[in-house]
Amino acid sequence: MSGAVLLTGATGFLGMDMLSSLLEHGRQVIVLMRAADEGEAKLRLDGVISRLYEHRSLRDGEVRVICGDIEAPHLRLSEADERMLISEVDSIVHCAGSISFGADLASSRAINVEGVRRVIDLSRKIASGGALRRLLHVSTAYVCGRQEGVFCEQDLDLRQEFRNAYEQSKYEAELLLSAASDLPVVVARPSIVVGNSESGWTSAFNVIYGPMRAFARGMLEEVPANPGSIVDFVPIDYVTAALMHLLDDEAASGNYHLVAGDLAFSAGELASAQAELLGRPPMRLLPQEECRALPEGIATYAPYLDIRCEFDDARARAALEPAGITAPAPGDYLHRLVEFALRTRFGKQRISREAAFSAALAARCASGR
Numbered sequence: 001m002s003g004a005v006l007l008t009g010a011t012g013f014l015g016m017d018m019l020s021s022l023l024e025h026g027r028q029v030i031v032l033m034r035a036a037d038e039g040e041a042k043l044r045l046d047g048v049i050s051r052l053y054e055h056r057s058l059r060d061g062e063v064r065v066i067c068g069d070i071e072a073p074h075l076r077l078s079e080a081d082e083r084m085l086i087s088e089v090d091s092i093v094h095c096a097g098s099i100s101f102g103a104d105l106a107s108s109r110a111i112n113v114e115g116v117r118r119v120i121d122l123s124r125k126i127a128s129g130g131a132l133r134r135l136l137h138v139s140t141a142y143v144c145g146r147q148e149g150v151f152c153e154q155d156l157d158l159r160q161e162f163r164n165a166y167e168q169s170k171y172e173a174e175l176l177l178s179a180a181s182d183l184p185v186v187v188a189r190p191s192i193v194v195g196n197s198e199s200g201w202t203s204a205f206n207v208i209y210g211p212m213r214a215f216a217r218g219m220l221e222e223v224p225a226n227p228g229s230i231v232d233f234v235p236i237d238y239v240t241a242a243l244m245h246l247l248d249d250e251a252a253s254g255n256y257h258l259v260a261g262d263l264a265f266s267a268g269e270l271a272s273a274q275a276e277l278l279g280r281p282p283m284r285l286l287p288q289e290e291c292r293a294l295p296e297g298i299a300t301y302a303p304y305l306d307i308r309c310e311f312d313d314a315r316a317r318a319a320l321e322p323a324g325i326t327a328p329a330p331g332d333y334l335h336r337l338v339e340f341a342l343r344t345r346f347g348k349q350r351i352s353r354e355a356a357f358s359a360a361l362a363a364r365c366a367s368g369r
């Protein structure tokens, strides 16, 4: 690969893991970060590196960091940085976005829709000034909204309704991308992304971790969910490996579901597995009208405990399986997520990605597996 990869969202969960994978593959990386000046941007990058590694410091120029803001005109890039991107970048991974389920539509759109519009504009400048091999956008499988049944990778506008402004804004961003047929766009649609399937490592304890934390602390005995509803989640290592592949696969185009699909747990299966791992009686899954109000902080996730949509990932499997990239079954790694969450007290204590791997490896060696 000749050119550099421009990565947005490197301070976030998915972007951070992607950054480490790009580094480990020896790629030239330029990260775009919100910061007042270059000094602050470098400090933020050092903070990300310390969440990933125990003792790694970056070699000079190994990762370049530039100040930018996807909510600002022209991404708030300096003219010099924009010129540098046009001459040096040949692919973009756009992970930056707002994942807040509680945000209003205007603020979700400002980041998730207008941000994508600006990334498309920059992509066109790069494409006309040199060569753009790939614009890889990280969307979500929940652009399906409240659609029921099977949602396929080629599906987008099904006149669906949305659970929140997050879903709607990600859907609207995809409409912009599907109209950018002059660009080498690939859209990755993960479902819910959880920790690493080998080590349990995560930097974010949202979505399934919210109810898990409350349940582990004995503060959640019932949730409004149908036992048969689908809780589709995938580990970050699968998502990152898939993104790395889709970044370079010249044959890739269009949308790819990065999901558990057929392997996904039902809400009932997740409740039982979690109860067994935490040594407690399972949460009761009740109809909405019979359930007590959820504790603060969990209510925004409740709609994701009652999903009746299955994600078809035939295109993703056809592209990824030949490269050995497959989503593991949730039952094979849920225990690692729970162990890591308990060990870090759901993020109160920081453990780097590297330290989590070393601990997982040591545990496996000790048990002879």
Ligand SMILES: NC(=O)c1ccc[n+]([C@@H]2O[C@H](COP(=O)([O-])OP(=O)(O)OC[C@H]3O[C@@H](n4cnc5c(N)ncnc54)[C@H](OP(=O)(O)O)[C@@H]3O)[C@@H](O)[C@H]2O)c1
Binding pocket: 008, 009, 010, 011, 012, 013, 014, 015, 032, 033, 034, 068, 069, 070, 071, 072, 095, 096, 097, 098, 099, 111, 138, 139, 140, 141, 170, 189, 190, 191, 192, 193, 194, 204, 207
């Ligand atoms: N997490 C999941 O389960 C999941 C599932 C499916 C899809 N996704 C998608 O994956 C992407 C990344 O999600 P995540 O979980 O990694 O989110 P995250 O941890 O909240 O990270 C969001 C990233 O976006 C950056 N950002 C936000 N506003 C920005 C702005 N105005 N300018 C520049 N950067 C900005 C943040 O930077 P700051 O540090 O400056 O705030 C941060 O680096 C999102 O697009 C999301 O829709 C996530």
